[in-house]
Amino acid sequence: MSDVLTLEHVDVTFATDAGRVSAVSDVSLSVAEGEIFGLVGESGCGKTTLAMALMGLLPATASVAGSVRFQGVELTGLSAEELRKLRGDRISMIFQDPMTSLDPTFSIGEQVAETITAHRDIDKERARRRALELLEEVGIPEPRRRFGDAPHRLSGGMRQRVVIATALANEPALVLADEPTTALDVTIQSQVLDLLRDLRARLHTTIALITHDLGVIAQICDRVGVMYAGQLVEVAPVSEIFRSPRHPYTQALLSALPTQQQAPGSLRVIPGRVPNLADPPPGCRFSTRCPYVMDECADVPPLAHETDDHLIACWLSEATKRAGRPDHAATGGAV
Amino acid sequence: MSVAVATSGGVPRTVWRRGILASRKGRWGFGILTALALVAIFAPLLAPHDPNAIDPSRILSPPDLAHPFGSDALGRDVLSRVIFAYRVSLGVAVGSTLLAFLVGVPLGLYAGYHGGWVDTAIMRPIDMVLALPAMLLAVALIAIIGPGSNISALAIAVIYMPILARVVRSSTLVVVSQTYIEAARARGTRSRAIIARHVLPNAIGPAIVQATILMGFALQIEAALSFLGLGAQPPTSSLGVMLADGRDVLTQAPWVEVFPGLAIAITVLAFNFFGDGLRARLDPKGVTE
Numbered sequence: 001m002s003d004v005l006t007l008e009h010v011d012v013t014f015a016t017d018a019g020r021v022s023a024v025s026d027v028s029l030s031v032a033e034g035e036i037f038g039l040v041g042e043s044g045c046g047k048t049t050l051a052m053a054l055m056g057l058l059p060a061t062a063s064v065a066g067s068v069r070f071q072g073v074e075l076t077g078l079s080a081e082e083l084r085k086l087r088g089d090r091i092s093m094i095f096q097d098p099m100t101s102l103d104p105t106f107s108i109g110e111q112v113a114e115t116i117t118a119h120r121d122i123d124k125e126r127a128r129r130r131a132l133e134l135l136e137e138v139g140i141p142e143p144r145r146r147f148g149d150a151p152h153r154l155s156g157g158m159r160q161r162v163v164i165a166t167a168l169a170n171e172p173a174l175v176l177a178d179e180p181t182t183a184l185d186v187t188i189q190s191q192v193l194d195l196l197r198d199l200r201a202r203l204h205t206t207i208a209l210i211t212h213d214l215g216v217i218a219q220i221c222d223r224v225g226v227m228y229a230g231q232l233v234e235v236a237p238v239s240e241i242f243r244s245p246r247h248p249y250t251q252a253l254l255s256a257l258p259t260q261q262q263a264p265g266s267l268r269v270i271p272g273r274v275p276n277l278a279d280p281p282p283g284c285r286f287s288t289r290c291p292y293v294m295d296e297c298a299d300v301p302p303l304a305h306e307t308d309d310h311l312i313a314c315w316l317s318e319a320t321k322r323a324g325r326p327d328h329a330a331t332g333g334a335v
Numbered sequence: 336m337s338v339a340v341a342t343s344g345g346v347p348r349t350v351w352r353r354g355i356l357a358s359r360k361g362r363w364g365f366g367i368l369t370a371l372a373l374v375a376i377f378a379p380l381l382a383p384h385d386p387n388a389i390d391p392s393r394i395l396s397p398p399d400l401a402h403p404f405g406s407d408a409l410g411r412d413v414l415s416r417v418i419f420a421y422r423v424s425l426g427v428a429v430g431s432t433l434l435a436f437l438v439g440v441p442l443g444l445y446a447g448y449h450g451g452w453v454d455t456a457i458m459r460p461i462d463m464v465l466a467l468p469a470m471l472l473a474v475a476l477i478a479i480i481g482p483g484s485n486i487s488a489l490a491i492a493v494i495y496m497p498i499l500a501r502v503v504r505s506s507t508l509v510v511v512s513q514t515y516i517e518a519a520r521a522r523g524t525r526s527r528a529i530i531a532r533h534v535l536p537n538a539i540g541p542a543i544v545q546a547t548i549l550m551g552f553a554l555q556i557e558a559a560l561s562f563l564g565l566g567a568q569p570p571t572s573s574l575g576v577m578l579a580d581g582r583d584v585l586t587q588a589p590w591v592e593v594f595p596g597l598a599i600a601i602t603v604l605a606f607n608f609f610g611d612g613l614r615a616r617l618d619p620k621g622v623t624e
Contacts, residue, residue, distance in 0.1 A: 055521055057517065057520055057521060060451065084523050084525065085523065086523070087520070087521055087522065087523040088521060088522035088523030088524070089523055092521065092522070093518070093521040095514055095517070095518055095521075096514075097514060100513060100514040100515060101514040101515055101517075101518040102515055102518070103515040103518075103519070103533050103537070104515070104537070105533075105536040105537055106532070106533070106536075114519075114522065114524060114528075114532075115522040115523070115524075118522060118523045118524045118525065118528070119523055163518070166518075166522055169522075
């Protein structure tokens with residue numbers, strides 16, 4: 001399988017009143033064609049920022065460094081118009097809250113059709129017919145009758161189906177799904193995930209799924225990347241992450257999942273706080289909370305192959321040690 | 336929650352039935368304005384006499400059946416004069432506000448959508464205009480260009496444009512931060528289409544409310560300018576001109592003064608009622624003041 005998306009040493013910083021905030025730091029990863037890649041991490045760890053950086057949708061205060069290649073084309077440095085042509089056509093996005101990601105003054109059908117006419121030079125009637133097909137495809141009952149409905153007349157689950165239909169309108173190579181189920185209740189969540197999996201199977205779309213919910217990851221992802229405070233700390237097939245997590249943060253995250261045996265009301269937490277990204281700790285950003293912290297952690301641990309498909313960025317790992325320190329110590333945050 | 340989102344913007348057709356006309360104020364405002372608009376449109380048919388016909392035998396004669404509003408110092412029929420003056424005044428009020436709306440709304444929309452230096456470049460000059468006292472600005476403009484009802488309409492538009500631009504800009508800022516705008520961008524919709532199709536319909540509500548209320552005040556400003564002799568010029572009459580004429584005979588023949596005054600008061604009131612009815616519907620969160 002070839003890679004649809006390759007990120008190399010991607011940094012995203014925001015200029016704020018409190019100084020430069022490093023939201024994403026040195027992230028390298030690749031997503032293969034047709035896979036569902038999960039990106040997991042707690043709120044504010046940079047998952048969404050990373051997705052927005054790919055789409056060229058970050059505000060003007062943000063600056064992106066590093067390389068983002070999509071289907072072999074370098075995206076950093078493309079003009080605004082070139083990026084616009086990619087958005088909604090080759091790369092599309094599903095947002096978290098379907099209650100707010102549809103325009104309340106437009107009918108759902110028009111919003112799907114707009115995605116098509118923004119990229120294809122076709123007449124309204126054909127766009128409309130295609131939109132109807134899409135609504136049908138994502139499981140909107142009676143799409144013909146629903147086409148002219150305002151979004152508020154649909155339930156949350158149905159709205160998210162409409163959002164998915166807009167994302168699929170031009171058969172993109174990559175769909176970025178940013179917490180697509182977080183705002184939905186559990187039964188609807190499962191339906192939407194089934195729909196995504198089903199669409200991947202039929203259309204062979206690559207999906208990058210961003211979530212903080214390990215349950216969602218377990219349910220539909222092939223591989224998963226774990227982010228903490230802007231750094232990518234571990235990448236592995238989904239079964240491996242759950243069976244043998246290697247990074248201390250991943251281990252802590254998994255052990256924080258409530259189990260049935262646990263006494264009600266007692267939740268395990270990771271002690272400490274997420275570092276302030278305007279002034280992150282040098283080296284590994286988890287070092288301030290890590291139970292295994294040691295001197296080496298003041299240098300940024302490189303993400304290295306522990307096995308063929310399991311990557312980890314932690315000085316406890318032999319792979320990271322082998323990947324070497326000296327050159328990274330120079331570029332990393334060693335102060 | 337979803338209901339609030341769905342109703343906070345745009346002017347769907349149901350707004351009329353369910354919103355404006357549902358409130359008593361809205362109904363009154365709409366009813367009076369419709370009636371007054373008809374009066375203005377059909378003035379030549381409705382006026383019982385020639386508004387400029389001088390009748391020396393009827394100088395300052397009190398209201399009677401043939402002349403329900405009485406006659407003025409030249410024996411002209413006050414009712415007919417009010418009807419024709421009203422036509423001029425309403426025309427200036429509506430025309431000036433529309434002009435301000437057509438210029439101010441795109442400016443505010445553009446400034447709010449793009450932000451940054453575009454915003455500064457558009458809004459700072461507008462703020463400067465806003466900082467000048469309205470009446471002074473109008474008088475200064477008329478002093479430069481010369482009096483007349485068209486010029487006073489232009490002067491009022493210059494006063495109003497910054498207000499409407501600011502209102503639209505602030506509601507645009509709210510709309511632009513909504514996810515559906517980001518979603519439209521993520522769909523690859525062009526900026527121009529996003530502004531026209533997604534931002535405008537969601538941000539225009541408060542500006543419509545504001546414009547409605549401003550129309551009422553425009554009528555007052557026009558009257559004030561005309562009263563000072565800076566608005567409509569003879570033989571054209573406006574309500575302000577009539578007020579100025581009536582002032583001299585206020586104690587002997589109050590009807591010359593009272594009826595044009597009443598016309599102004601009722602119209603301003605009706606615009607305010609209508610604006611309030613609109614606001615209840617379009618602007619539930621009270622974005623406008």
